[in-house]
Amino acid sequence: MTRVVGGSESRRTSGFPAELTSFVGRRDEAADVRRLLSAGRLLTLTGPGGVGKTRLAGHVAGQVARAFPDGVWLVPLAALSDEAFVPHAVNDALGVRNETVRPPLEILVDHLRERRLLIVLDNCEHLLRSCAVLAGTVLAATEGVRILATSRHRLGLAGEQLFEVPPLPAPAQEELTPSAVESFPALRLFADRAAAVVPGFTVGEANQQAVARLCRRLDGLPLAIELAAVRVRALGVDQLVERLDDRYQLLTCGSPTSAPRHRTLRSAVDWSHELCTPQEQLVWAWLSVFVGGFDLAAAEAVCAGADAGSREGIVPCAVLDAVAGLVDKSVLVREEHAGQVRYRLLVSLRDYGLEKLHDLGEATDTRRRHRDHFARLGAEYEQAWFGPDQAEITERLRIDQDNFRAALDFCLTTPGEAQHGLRLAAGLWFHWVAGGIWGEGRHWMDGALRAGARPDEALTRALWAGALTSLVHSRSAAVLAGLAPVRTAAAADEELPVPAPPPVPAGALAPVRARASTAFVVLTRVELACTLVSRGRAAEAIPLCAEAVALCEAHGEQWARSWALRTLALAHWSAGQYDRAAEHARACLRLPYTVRQHQSLARTLDLLAAAEALAGAAERAGVLRGAADRIWHDIGGKPMDALRPGRPRAAEDRARSTLGDHAYALARRRGGRLTVEQAVAYALGEPREGAAPAVRTGDASTVCEGAAPAGGPGGAAPAPGAGPVSDPVPLTRRELQVAALVAQGRTNKQIADHLVIARRTAEGHVERILVKLGFHNRSQVAAWFSTRAGL
Secondary structure (H helix, E strand, O other): OOOOOOOHHHHOEEOOOOOOOOOOOOHHHHHHHHHHHHHOOEEEEEOOOOOOHHHHHHHHHHHHHHHOOOOEEEEEOOOOOOHHHHHHHHHHHHOOOOOOOOOHHHHHHHHHOOOOEEEEEEOOHHHHHHHHHHHHHHHHHOOOEEEEEEOOOOOOOOOOEEEEOOOOOOOOHHHOOOOHHHHOHHHHHHHHHHHHHOOOOOOOOOOHHHHHHHHHHOOOOHHHHHHHHHHHHOOOHHHHHHHHHHHHHHHHHOOOOOOHHHHHHHHHHHHHHHOOOHHHHHHHHHHOOOOOOEOHHHHHHHHHOOOEOOEOOOOHHHHHHHHHHHHHOOOEEEEEEOOEEEEEEOHHHHHHHHHHHHHHOOHHHHHHHHHHHHHHHHHHHHHHHOOOOHHHHHHHHHHOHHHHHHHHHHHHHOOOOHHHHHHHHHHOHHHHHHOOOHHHHHHHHHHHHHOOOOOOHHHHHHHHHHHHHHHHHHHHHHHHHOOOOOOOOOHHHHOOOOOOOOOOOOOOOOOHHHHHHHHHHHHHHHHHHHHHHHOOOHHHHHHHHHHHHHHHHHHOOOHHHHHHHHHHHHHHHHOOOHHHHHHHHHHHHOOHHHHHOHHHHHHHHHHHHHHHHHHOOHHHHHHHHHHHHHHHHHOOOOHHHHHOOOOOOHHHHHHHHHHOHHHHHHHHHHHHOOOHHHHHHHHOOOOOOOOOOOEEOOEEEEEOOOOOOOOOOOOOOOOOOOOOOOOOOOOOHHHHHHHHHHHOOOOHHHHHHHHOOOHHHHHHHHHHHHHHHOOOOHHHHHHHHHHHHOO
């Protein structure tokens, strides 16, 4: 979900995948877990693989979300192999940003200290020590945080409560009745999953005895039942049970120390593996190197591009066939992200595939091909970063984050690969810096150096970018706080020559291969301008910033442009031109990048609040200050506050003295209650959320503050194609804006860019509009809106 600061949406669950299949049974178990969770602060769901720990935890999380005002957050850990990365993963899941080199656990504790939320640590068994340290540290330092963990083993902490997730009950022969399928979740699960592959399939008197026998054979393990159910497409239930009986005779030959249910799941997965074609079996093993999912291009790069030991890779069309076959056999899960199809292996099936890969002796070669693919992607992203595709690149990096981490981990743990790891980590400098996760980037680069990598040009470039951004942050904060000269400077300083910035690469609209160097040309100008401002030489900084902004605009770039616009606003603010400063700060707020990256948004609101304060708009300054502080609080705090806690703010003092302490405090509290969307609208001077809109004929996207719609909310929508009506409108002001843009034929992305909101927020508005109006498609919305607006 897109995280919203404040408002009711902050109570929703975050990070939990959409449930693609129904949740069967577990009513009593869910009630027990809720009771234990209310009685203690640390609860671990234990049980063998495939028993449904993750699914039960997610189900309970949705049920208890209202009890946690600061949200319920899923932290998936199955993709991690480095114990040190557990606190990084929790920070990332909670949206906490670490632009410093402070320990991530320290950042996390500061963020959680006064919050009431639930953290779900999923799949802890291979990271027990780090999970225990994190849970113990967080629970000792907070009062309102609770932790729900899933693991095959307990964490071993004092006060930890355990709940062993049982298998699904299956009926014995004497318990079979005509309504047994409703009474026993194992039968319901089999019926549900079998009906998904054979429409119309049901469990009744004719087959319930065979289904019950099968579920008992599978020990009621949900994953084993689901793997068996998909076979109904090729075999009748009686045939399925007969073949499964033959297979399970082999269980008595298993290890006597292996738990029965572990052997049950292993046998079920073995059977699924044997029913795959040889090519599907090989692709299953190769695909197990992916973590967190992959697309078809990545699968082809790993499976089709090179020798796999002594085995030749397979051609792309064969990879597609194998992937499709694995999806049909429920080995791969098919998902969609922003319209792109991706696949993933369930944890138990990925572990199985890794075993087979090691048995083949191809683990290192396959992981190297995996690394090479993501190294190529990283290099392509770096070259294209300074351009119009930043939002798309950012989203791709977010989706493939676990795979990039796995590639880096391979480099740091495999002899002879450290230099590749340093090059990959350093090449992602834009990701670490722009994403506000510089601490993670330093973790990988430092690890590569410790593993034997030699410093190179890529490392120098990355460290320079990190240092430059930190320098601009600290100097900008010092200027706004009144700790640096404003319009005067020492005579000796005035005589210091201004170093010439690096020249712009030939042709402002250089090809993609020159974009990376152009980014550093822009950043150098921004840093030089910020230094001049901090020395009281704002007039010299303004043309440098203007040149940087123009260069960014020529490339359709937003990240560096936001830096340049903020520094330009800072220069005008320092020169006493507060209206111009506010104008450039608002221009920065109109960049979709600024709104999506909350640390960039908070810095821009900081600057706009300072400009409004000294321009005489004290109340607006207070509201903006409250909104900025709330955003900083929600992403882990302002980095400069940790260095200079309680520092003075000249502009804030001016606003407080103008309004008075009480009125200023009220304004700040009001700002602290705004959502991100509301804060941006307020900063840009848009109508307040909830203000009644009116649409002017001829401009479907224009709204006027204070004008009332025809009727109040709650009325029925007219049928598409009806004439102009004046019945009540069931949509909010923002939904009417979105409906207007839908009527213009704009896509969700275009709507998001126009309104300066996240794409997912735009999608949510469109979905709510369809529900409220009872429509099924966008054309109906367009027709409805056009008739209302008289278009």
